[in-house]
Amino acid sequence: MTQSLIQAYQQAPWRNQLKWIATFLLGVIVAALVAGLYLSISAQAMSMGFEIQEKNQDKVVITQDIADLRNQLGDLTADPAMLERAKALGYDYVNPSDLEYILVPGYSGRQTASLAPQTATEEFSEPTINPEYTSSLSEILLQGLLKFSAMQARRIP
Numbered sequence: 001m002t003q004s005l006i007q008a009y010q011q012a013p014w015r016n017q018l019k020w021i022a023t024f025l026l027g028v029i030v031a032a033l034v035a036g037l038y039l040s041i042s043a044q045a046m047s048m049g050f051e052i053q054e055k056n057q058d059k060v061v062i063t064q065d066i067a068d069l070r071n072q073l074g075d076l077t078a079d080p081a082m083l084e085r086a087k088a089l090g091y092d093y094v095n096p097s098d099l100e101y102i103l104v105p106g107y108s109g110r111q112t113a114s115l116a117p118q119t120a121t122e123e124f125s126e127p128t129i130n131p132e133y134t135s136s137l138s139e140i141l142l143q144g145l146l147k148f149s150a151m152q153a154r155r156i157p
Helices: 002-009 013-076 079-088 137-155
Strands: none
């Protein structure tokens, strides 16, 4: 009887093999999913790295362009270039003795620019300090003791 009972609950050998194969395949599928996820994240990180390198290269090129433009501006505003342009426009040096100054009545010259805000010149009064902040600890304790004794005197009939 026990032998037949054990035989009744015992799995067939092909079912045990099928369970092991299903477990193995499940492990392979999980490993494939983890590997796929890893490859996906690695590909995204690599593409972001390439974008960062490209942006840094663009930044270097723009910085070099700015330096080149500043250099060109320096060349254009240098004394020899400005003198050549002024002569091409018909300007020439003037001897200070050849200058004639004209006095204009009522004109007092250039006014100095004051960019700071105007400050009020009002007299400020001394700030008043609350008397509670000027009393000492002994005065506070004495007042508390007097209040306490006055309360006790009222209670006693």
